[in-house]
Amino acid sequence: xxxxxxxxxxxSVQEGRIxxxxxxxxxxxxxxxxxxxxxxxEGPTFLISISSIKDKNEDGRFTVFLNKSAKHLSLHIVPSQxxxxxxxxxxxxxxxxxxxxxxFGQGTRLTINP
Amino acid sequence: xxxxxxxxxxxxxxxxxxxxxRCHQTENHRYMYWYRQDPGHxxxxxxxxxxxxxxxxxxxxxxxxxxxxxxxxxxxxxESATSSQTSVYFCATQDRARxxxxxxFGQGTRLTVV
Numbered sequence: 001x002x003x004x005x006x007x008x009x010x011x012s013v014q015e016g017r018i019x020x021x022x023x024x025x026x027x028x029x030x031x032x033x034x035x036x037x038x039x040x041x042e043g044p045t046f047l048i049s050i051s052s053i054k055d056k057n058e059d060g061r062f063t064v065f066l067n068k069s070a071k072h073l074s075l076h077i078v079p080s081q082x083x084x085x086x087x088x089x090x091x092x093x094x095x096x097x098x099x100x101x102x103x104f105g106q107g108t109r110l111t112i113n114p
Numbered sequence: 115x116x117x118x119x120x121x122x123x124x125x126x127x128x129x130x131x132x133x134x135x136r137c138h139q140t141e142n143h144r145y146m147y148w149y150r151q152d153p154g155h156x157x158x159x160x161x162x163x164x165x166x167x168x169x170x171x172x173x174x175x176x177x178x179x180x181x182x183x184x185x186x187x188x189x190x191x192x193e194s195a196t197s198s199q200t201s202v203y204f205c206a207t208q209d210r211a212r213x214x215x216x217x218x219f220g221q222g223t224r225l226t227v228v
Contacts, residue, residue, distance in 0.1 A: 004156075006156075034216070041221070041222075042221055043118075043204050043206075043218075043220050043222055044204070045219070046216030046217065046218075049215075089157065098164065099145050099147075099162050099170075099208075100147075100208055101172060101173075102159065103159075104156035104158070105156050106154055106155060107156050
């Protein structure tokens, strides 16, 4: 049973516009949520995280929103740039401390068109 | 970039043979992880380590074993490889125990079991 779901396998956005990537989860015990970005033939790299006690976290062009009642989070990228083209993974951590046993979604491939 | 090296980067092996993948880090991070990435599943945790000789199972540990005899090395062993273990394997490290802390990933090992 997939506890973290990214229901859009792909997303295409024009350069300069906003990209919105969505993620749903089922386990209300998740304590932290993280977004990772992955280029082909490379490992994932961390983008941004949010604690379950917050509803928004912003870092430059990247903002993550958390809606706990809906068990939904989203990553907003604005403005979108060609270098943002990658696969984005949503992940959840059930633990506040200790080893991060991350549960990942399936990923969304974002393509930024010039 | 965290100094994480995975070896080999690519391997083709026959069903029933043992295989060991190596992860080497130079950052002195306490926590280390092995994930596998498969289409439609994102990344799934196989095993993790919270210190030298301290390891535990993840979500998909059947058929895998790990060892960590030194802080810098985390080995993943497939005792008897099966075709279902064809995948891309990622090692990750983490230094702090706080839930939203980023994990640093290696570049991955593509394993094909024929």
